[in-house]
């Protein structure tokens with residue numbers, strides 16, 4: 409995980425699901441209740457897709473009713489009822505290996521990192537993982553032997569000796585309490601397409617990845633970032649509904665990349681055959697003295713995936729002149745900036761619609777601000793961020809949202825290969841969709857058009 | 869000095885794991901010995917080979933899977 413001076417967030421920021429759920433509910437509470445409503449204790453029982461909408465059958469313990477919607481986003485988890493109702497199946501590989509997950513409460517002053525023991529004396533033959541969570545909660549994961557019974561092995565009387573032996577081996581002699589246990593089996597399965605007309609699938613309802621690498625919920629969030637703005641754009645009339653197909657294309661491809669990485673971690677943590685086991689033991693025995701061999705232990709933690717080749721990207725005539733920096737489709741590279749005298753980070757100043765980042769000598773020409781105004785007239789809220797020596801021509805601002813940032817130790821220039829000049833266009837989900845050295849009339853409109861999934865020239 | 873890219877190393881490693889599995893437990897030593905001989909010829913450097921041989925040797929407390937995690 410990136411852990412250098414450019415980062416806003418520390419690695420291994422580990423939040424329990426109940427925190428995330430509360431944060432989501434807090435965010436919902438800040439919205440207009442006419443637009444967003446949580447209906448607790450309500451079950452989806454079925455649905456019908458019509459030509460211009462979906463009818464959803466809902467039920468509480470006491471009443472059943474139907475409701476209509478233009479689009480339905482199914483995030484009803486791995487056993488998705490909506491997926492069954494639409495008649496879709498996920499394809500891929502399910503693995504035999506089963507893992508017990510245990511949360512314990514214990515006061516330890518160990519550093520925040522993920523620890524792994526392969527075949528430890530306390531629990532021979534198991535791979536044990538241990539990491540810190542907030543509130544003095546520690547998570548242990550370990551694999552079950554093929555002959556062990558799942559139901560039995562997550563019982564307190566079976567879990568306690570495994571944990572006790574492990575803590576004893578670590579030389580920890582402090583009181584601890586069992587909080588929660590569960591069982592997990594690795595699966596790498598996905599729908600072929602995440603869209604079925606007006607029903608769109610996201611999160612575990614669309615795809616599952618093996619647990620190693622923390623890609624489950626993280627990729628669900630990436631789905632939401634990707635889908636949210638596209639759906640909004642369709643409803644606002646800025647995009648044709650075919651942009652929803654790019655959600656499926658981009659996120660399905662991301663799942664493939666995620667699964668490849670998660671598979672590599674799984675093969676190392678829980679070798680699927682003799683060859684993997686023998687080689688893994690050899691790697692572990694050489695890793696300390698051979699940094700190159702040690703790279704094979706990389707747990708490949710979740711990272712945002714680039715949407716290379718997406719049809720929402722614009723590959724400009726200047727693309728070839730960039731040696732480094734994020735290519736079209738890439739997630740943003742984190743980068744410190746100074747805004748209004750305060751240290752900020754690029755990802756926290758990107759707008760909720762498009763952001764044009766203008767850097768290098770000279771002024772952002774009126775040509776650019778004119779085209780930005782066209783985008784704003786469409787209903788988009790575009791931010792123009794000028795960096796370093798770049799300035800906005802006075803009098804061009806109007807209703808444009810503008811922001812100026814100073815570079816910190818040349819980091820932007822280096823990370824974005826921005827010398828002598830560079831202009832980056834970020835989509836609402838933060839991914840880069842185009843970059844230039846020097847812009848010409850029409851460039852910006854075309855790139856925004858393309859990113860909105862429209863044909864050419866609809867903006868101008 | 870290693871000239872492998874990370875991706876290349878990972879791919880080669882995975883192929884190696886699969887090849888060990890394919891050799892079968894009774895033939896895996898023979899397979900690995902053959903691989904070493906072929907790599908030795910490819911290396912073609914007596915001094916380097918001696919150094920690598922020494923590094924690969926299993927000394928007590930080192931190089932055993934059990935002790936790697938301690």
Ligand SMILES: Cc1cc2nc3c(=O)[nH]c(=O)nc-3n(C[C@H](O)[C@H](O)[C@H](O)COP(=O)(O)OP(=O)(O)OC[C@H]3O[C@@H](n4cnc5c(N)ncnc54)[C@H](O)[C@@H]3O)c2cc1C
Nearest residue numbers: 450451452483484485489509611612622623624625626628
């Ligand atoms: C042990 C374990 C550890 C994990 N650790 C991590 C980790 O460290 N990092 C990470 O990123 N991911 C992790 N994951 C994966 C992560 O938990 C899931 O990917 C994530 O919860 C999926 O979110 P979701 O919203 O898509 O689905 P879910 O969290 O499953 O939510 C689905 C929701 O839909 C509701 N629902 C289902 N059916 C219906 C219906 N018919 N009507 C109405 N509502 C319905 C359910 O009640 C539920 O609230 C872990 C998973 C497990 C099992």
